[in-house]
Amino acid sequence: MEMQQSKTDELFYQDASALAELIRTKKVSPVEVVKAHLNRIEDVNPKINAIVTIANDVLEIAKEAEKAVIRGDELGPLHGVPFTAKDSIDSAKILTQRGSPIFKGRVPDNDATAIARMKKAGGILLAKTNLPEFSYWIESDNLLTGKTNNPWDLTRTPGGSSGGESAAIAAGMSPIGLGTDLAISVRGPAAQTGIVSLKATHGRIPMTGVWPRVPxxxxxxxxxxxxxxxxxxxxxxxxxxxxxxxxxxxVPRFDKNVWQLPYRPLRVGWMTGPGFGPVDAEVTATVKAAVEALQSIGIFVEQVGIPALERDFALDVFNRLHIMEMKPAFRQATAGRSENEIYKMAKTMLSLPDTSMNDFIDAEQAAERIKDGYAQYFQKYDALITQVLPIPAHKHGVEEFIIDGQKVDAIYLQGATVPLNVAGLPGISMRFGTSKEGLPINIQIVGSWFAESTILYVASLLEKLSPTQGLHPSF
Structure with missing residues (x-):
């Protein structure tokens, strides 16, 4: 199969669905698609440092995928399409080093469930992507594989902890990939680089083969x-x-062709606070623009509040719970290791005081109140639109911000994302705006438990209305 040479440069900015269709209809071959992305990695990764390991024998695997197309075999929905995965997700016989010298040279025997399922669908694992040490921080930087830059502005971060993944997709090095999310980590990086991501209902996608497992x-x-x-x-x-x-x-597996809608017309609420912390005016304006776009096509939308988020600040609740549960895993991983092998975030985590048992129990009860608050909200509404981040992508290494006149530390960037982790709710991050500095601004679409189909539908409507469709960083 030979493709027209004029299309070579276009391949690396196609989405995975388009690539799968081009391969299925023999307009391009899996080998050509993989080569286009490998060439793109060679061209731009030295500046971005999103890709940390190229998968073994990727071209040979692509050749086998090409033979299957030629034979007329039954093809999976992602047949021949390359994908990438965060380097905390196990990949059989391929380095998975978790962003730490402690795990340097680590090669798992088995694929994580998620990677195995992408392969079963016909996807070809292309590469592993960068992350912070132990997947723990809002920037992707570590002692082993270094710092990842944002393709929209190399002086800024693409976020964490799935920042290597977001930067790789935004820069055309990968069409689709896998990240993990403890408090922000697939939605925040997507917002900082202008791509899309989904944090599904807790448990919908197995975490088998991903580290750390706690909390x-x-x-x-x-x-x-x-x-x-x-x-x-x-x-x-x-x-x-x-x-x-x-x-x-x-629960029954999700079918991409059956986006189940409510029996009544959609009702969507929106808010940028209170309960999330301060937010920049440009971000608020982007949320409002998305709301107005939905209203323009007849969707009922109104501004709302969720009292439970005002009573219990989810970020504080999360911190009191996860510090108690994560510290033992960090202690075990770093036991007997040299100080030179441990980066700043693990050191910070280990230095934090333990949560008292009274505070831990109080936080547990607060988490239940937050869940109840969302349950009450979703009795009336089908989706909630909020900000993802309170500001666009920030400069590397910044630890304090002035947002809407208030000074906050970097952890507050998780104010609108962490409630979904506490409650286990699904959320989509998608671009709908651009800052005055030319940086992406994403919105977050939140659904009730197991209502991924509803928020995917709302997102599909907004995607058609977005003023940012088709924008890519210039490289």
């Missing part, structure tokens, strides 16, 4: 991509219990 009740694995249809397609392949992750749900 397991807050960790999520999710797809990151270039289009809403790619989120639906990949989620349809990733969702469902695997018999190994005790949290993974046994």
């Amino acid at each position: 397991h009740r807050f960790w999520h694995l999710g797809p990151m991509a270039r289009s809403i249809r790619d989120l639906a397609l990949s989620f349809s392949q990733l969702a469902g219990a695997d018999g190994l992750d005790s949290f993974s749900s046994s």
